[in-house]
Amino acid sequence: MTTPSVKINQTQKVIDEILSVYPEKARADRALHFKPNDPTSDCSSCVVKSNVKSRPGVMTVRGCAYAGSKGVVWGPVKDVIHISHGPVGCGAYSNWSRRNYYNGETGIDSFATMHVTSDFQERDIVYGGDKKLATIVDELDGLFPLAKGISVQSECPVGLIGDDIESVAKAKTADIGKPVVPVRCEGFRGVSQSLGHHIANDAIRDHVFDKQATDIETTPYDVTVIGDYNIGGDAWASRRILEEMGLRVIAQWTGDATMAELANAPKAKLNLIHCYRSMNYICRHMEETYGVPWVEYNFFGPTKIYESIRRIAENFDDTIKANAEVLIEKMKPEMDAVIAEYKPLLEGKTVMLYVGGLRPRHVIGAYEDLGMEIIAAGYEFGHNDEYKRTYPLLEEGSIIVDDATPYELEEIAKRLKPDLVGSGIKEKYAYHKMGVPFRQMHSWDYSGPYHGFDGFKIFARDMDMTVNSPVWGLVRDVTSTECATPSGAERQAS
Amino acid sequence: MEIKDHNDLFSQPVYQAQFEAKKEFENPAAQSEIDRVSAWTQTDEYRELNFAREGVVINPCKACQPLGAVLVSLGFEKTLPFVQGSQGCTSYFRSHLSRHFKEPIATVSSSMTEDAAVFGGMSNMSEGLENCNALYSPDMIAVSTTCMAEVIGDDLGAYITNSKDAGAVPRELPVPFAHTPSFSGSHLNGYDVMLKGILEELAKPGEPNGKINIIPGFDGYAGNLREIKRMLTVMGVDFTMLADYSDVVDSGNTGHYELYPTGGTTLADAADAVNAIATISLQRVASAKTGELITKQWEQEFVAVGEPVGINATDAFLAEVSRITGKCVPAELEAERARAVDVIVDSHPYVHGKRLAMLGDPDLLLGLISFALEIGMKPVHVVCTNGDKKFKKAAEAMLAASPFGSEATVHNKKDMWHLRSLMFTEPVDLLMGPSNAKFLWKDTGTPFFRVGFPLFDRHHLHKRTILGYEGTTNLLTDIVNLVLDEMDRHAITSDSPSFDLVR
Numbered sequence A: 001m002t003t004p005s006v007k008i009n010q011t012q013k014v015i016d017e018i019l020s021v022y023p024e025k026a027r028a029d030r031a032l033h034f035k036p037n038d039p040t041s042d043c044s045s046c047v048v049k050s051n052v053k054s055r056p057g058v059m060t061v062r063g064c065a066y067a068g069s070k071g072v073v074w075g076p077v078k079d080v081i082h083i084s085h086g087p088v089g090c091g092a093y094s095n096w097s098r099r100n101y102y103n104g105e106t107g108i109d110s111f112a113t114m115h116v117t118s119d120f121q122e123r124d125i126v127y128g129g130d131k132k133l134a135t136i137v138d139e140l141d142g143l144f145p146l147a148k149g150i151s152v153q154s155e156c157p158v159g160l161i162g163d164d165i166e167s168v169a170k171a172k173t174a175d176i177g178k179p180v181v182p183v184r185c186e187g188f189r190g191v192s193q194s195l196g197h198h199i200a201n202d203a204i205r206d207h208v209f210d211k212q213a214t215d216i217e218t219t220p221y222d223v224t225v226i227g228d229y230n231i232g233g234d235a236w237a238s239r240r241i242l243e244e245m246g247l248r249v250i251a252q253w254t255g256d257a258t259m260a261e262l263a264n265a266p267k268a269k270l271n272l273i274h275c276y277r278s279m280n281y282i283c284r285h286m287e288e289t290y291g292v293p294w295v296e297y298n299f300f301g302p303t304k305i306y307e308s309i310r311r312i313a314e315n316f317d318d319t320i321k322a323n324a325e326v327l328i329e330k331m332k333p334e335m336d337a338v339i340a341e342y343k344p345l346l347e348g349k350t351v352m353l354y355v356g357g358l359r360p361r362h363v364i365g366a367y368e369d370l371g372m373e374i375i376a377a378g379y380e381f382g383h384n385d386e387y388k389r390t391y392p393l394l395e396e397g398s399i400i401v402d403d404a405t406p407y408e409l410e411e412i413a414k415r416l417k418p419d420l421v422g423s424g425i426k427e428k429y430a431y432h433k434m435g436v437p438f439r440q441m442h443s444w445d446y447s448g449p450y451h452g453f454d455g456f457k458i459f460a461r462d463m464d465m466t467v468n469s470p471v472w473g474l475v476r477d478v479t480s481t482e483c484a485t486p487s488g489a490e491r492q493a494s
Numbered sequence B: 001m002e003i004k005d006h007n008d009l010f011s012q013p014v015y016q017a018q019f020e021a022k023k024e025f026e027n028p029a030a031q032s033e034i035d036r037v038s039a040w041t042q043t044d045e046y047r048e049l050n051f052a053r054e055g056v057v058i059n060p061c062k063a064c065q066p067l068g069a070v071l072v073s074l075g076f077e078k079t080l081p082f083v084q085g086s087q088g089c090t091s092y093f094r095s096h097l098s099r100h101f102k103e104p105i106a107t108v109s110s111s112m113t114e115d116a117a118v119f120g121g122m123s124n125m126s127e128g129l130e131n132c133n134a135l136y137s138p139d140m141i142a143v144s145t146t147c148m149a150e151v152i153g154d155d156l157g158a159y160i161t162n163s164k165d166a167g168a169v170p171r172e173l174p175v176p177f178a179h180t181p182s183f184s185g186s187h188l189n190g191y192d193v194m195l196k197g198i199l200e201e202l203a204k205p206g207e208p209n210g211k212i213n214i215i216p217g218f219d220g221y222a223g224n225l226r227e228i229k230r231m232l233t234v235m236g237v238d239f240t241m242l243a244d245y246s247d248v249v250d251s252g253n254t255g256h257y258e259l260y261p262t263g264g265t266t267l268a269d270a271a272d273a274v275n276a277i278a279t280i281s282l283q284r285v286a287s288a289k290t291g292e293l294i295t296k297q298w299e300q301e302f303v304a305v306g307e308p309v310g311i312n313a314t315d316a317f318l319a320e321v322s323r324i325t326g327k328c329v330p331a332e333l334e335a336e337r338a339r340a341v342d343v344i345v346d347s348h349p350y351v352h353g354k355r356l357a358m359l360g361d362p363d364l365l366l367g368l369i370s371f372a373l374e375i376g377m378k379p380v381h382v383v384c385t386n387g388d389k390k391f392k393k394a395a396e397a398m399l400a401a402s403p404f405g406s407e408a409t410v411h412n413k414k415d416m417w418h419l420r421s422l423m424f425t426e427p428v429d430l431l432m433g434p435s436n437a438k439f440l441w442k443d444t445g446t447p448f449f450r451v452g453f454p455l456f457d458r459h460h461l462h463k464r465t466i467l468g469y470e471g472t473t474n475l476l477t478d479i480v481n482l483v484l485d486e487m488d489r490h491a492i493t494s495d496s497p498s499f500d501l502v503r
Helices: A006-019 A024-031 A065-074 A089-094 A122-127 A130-143 A156-160 A165-176 A193-207 A234-244 A259-267 A276-290 A302-313 A318-346 A364-369 A384-393 A406-416 A425-434 A452-467 A470-474 A488-493 B013-026 B031-040 B044-051 B065-074 B087-101 B114-119 B122-136 B147-152 B156-165 B187-202 B222-235 B267-275 B285-297 B310-325 B331-351 B362-374 B389-400 B416-425 B435-444 B468-493
Strands: A034-036 A080-085 A149-154 A180-183 A222-228 A248-254 A270-273 A294-296 A350-355 A373-379 A399-402 A420-423 A438-440 B079-084 B140-145 B212-215 B239-241 B278-281 B301-304 B355-359 B378-384 B409-412 B430-433 B448-450
Touching (some): A006 A024, A006 A034, A006 A399, A024 B122, A065 A180, A065 A193, A080 A089, A080 A130, A089 B065, A089 B087, A130 A165, A149 A165, A156 B147, A165 A180, A180 A193, A222 A234, A222 A259, A222 A276, A234 A302, A234 A452, A234 B013, A248 A259, A248 B013, A259 A276, A302 A318, A364 A373, A364 A452, A373 A384, A399 A406, A420 A452, A425 B087, A438 A452, B044 B416, B065 B087, B065 B187, B079 B087, B079 B122, B122 B140, B122 B156, B140 B147, B140 B156, B140 B187, B187 B285, B212 B285, B212 B310, B222 B239, B222 B331, B278 B285, B278 B310, B285 B362, B310 B468, B362 B389, B378 B389, B389 B409, B409 B416, B416 B435, B430 B435, B430 B468
Parallel strands (some): A080 A149, A149 A180, A420 A438, B079 B140, B212 B239, B355 B430, B378 B409
């Protein structure tokens, strides 16, 4: 171990200042999660602690296991009806906010934008909700005959009152002849969305694999897209690349996915995983049980896309490898043109990122393609795996933060003055008030897709429109002038 | 450089071909089956099956109690909402309100996890209060609960006292609380009980102050709160608006982020509310328990007048204010009334007889029904997920009193999937409701007028008012222009000559 560098020490000083207002216990805890980056990992004190409980009262940005299962993994599976099992709120707040696009006729053969809830009342808490759940399954089966299954997304009370949804699900699966999948993703389980991802993965393993029919003919070029939720059409833009390489995408998890696609995956020759955090579990399981290898890839920005295309092609024959090179050759002029247009507008601009699963590291390359620099990055619910993959991608002495609080993010922004902040809806408007350009990097700020070649163009356009918008120039501090002059022209003159 | 985003990208042939090819792996239903079922869902037979539901709720138009508790808390100066329970709920409340108001929403959670489920949330409460007080320096912390804390039976009163005894927060810091179980009532009830908790905590009985209190209720329009205040000011009424979050959820951009934007009812005014002459609530359902506190404990007159939507309801509101305060309705408001009536008279041919599907919170619905009837529109389907018996009775009485209400049915405790059946089997001309109803617009092709909460998919509607005479002018203008837009669109698509320059 070497002595921390000057840069690291400087950043540590900033962090210490920011943390000084916390009460002692919370300060000691937060200090473990908030570090100067050391790309070499030589600095052992720079390692970020992660995936542990948030401190009460600090305004963590994190969600819950239900959000990880219903909101992220299961919710986008379009031909399955997802019951938000418990009180009404969870489903009301998570309804269609993630923009997992899909094709299909909603309410007929697709159900992803619907809020289906057991709407627990006092009596359900007192007497249990199992009977009601059985009734609900029957009703759904009658009203939606084309649904391919039902998932039961547990909310907090279900686990607390001791309901046995597994028994109900088992009995009802037999009754209706379609899978009823119990998912124990009560919001109090675990420390964030992350456990919900894992629980949702396990439910697919236990209730879909080997149980649901899959009768596709396989080929040597079969792959899956795992961990792409098709936000604004991301998975479609990614699929386009893979198909142009000559690969056959037999399952898309879980953006625009069907129950059949969940069942297809173990037949793949190779699983391709984009969001490692939310779906590494199922990839490991498929590797161990079905011998399907998996590879991580990154379809944000041309540099990473080219790299990923080649890495994926490595696993196939010369035809695919040749196709990969042809595709890169074909797309490079188009991508170079995007960079030629937008890099001059964005070069040297600094970025702070505070997001979820894969983005704090996966989008770095796309920003760098545009000449932008990430000066601070953090994960809401990352684990050690994420941080290990992130340290080498960031400059020495940049900030890396786990489960940040709005207070910390605001202080980082005040001190480091990033030209752009990328985070979520809860953060967005605070930065707008500060006059700091901001893009939502969960929902793509209602834009997208951002994945793939098609996505990068939109990404570049969006970053430019926000960083270089004239609107920031209109912001004026009312306390800075004693008497506002009547027109902008006069203000400029003075 | 031409860049196609999701709006145009996927209609390109390369993607259309991709979607078609993907079906090989999807195991989709046959198109003929999809068409058959789709048509079946539009039938009377399906409607009957749909209305026979006893368990499942599909696309309800309500949220849960703590959301209301958070919103009402934001209406007091420098107040930090604190939600005892699972942390995911708080993230949901914050994002839900941010999506509607386009504003940052500060709320903390006590982040209870599995160990708290076993041992209770006392230590989470205590550490949470200490941390949020140190980090965010509130003048008041308003504690509500998620269903987790309710199911395990957290004793909020005792926890807060213990936390104060342990020095987590200063003893003098007001920490009101309310139990807001998500498995009972809706966001309206959470608003009510949290308001009651805050008023109980702060009330300082003393000399009568000669003022009236106004409870706006769970109202998604900052503009509504401002309009009520303006009307009362014009009348010369001395009043306190309780839970006045108008400036908190609609703050200006000054280059500074304030966790507590300037605004909100001051704690001193809230404390003094007990000494007022009377309290007027604009939402009965969102102030039922608070009303009991005011009449029984404070022995103060409490009137739930309903939301002043349209001419008649505004007249009634102002008459009630006049009766209580002795102030007359001034010429300025009379002039506004005259202008609003003028607008209605001028536009009435375009709205007359239009059949309506209406969806929303109970008290807003009563206001909208009153408005619809007075301008000659015909409510047909009135759907409320979170109304009570009194609401149903009041709505039915209002509809029965007008020839324009003769075709209406009030469907209480029903959801948007019920409404879908109603709209297919008995079509209407116009749908009124919050953003979530846009799927009914798509499914049934009925023109859609956005009103209520939440409004996610159109910008800044919450800054305007739909209350009072000014709000009436706004509503009428927006509705008639929606009708005219549809008329022109129809003329364009059907290549009809009815593409008039003057309407």
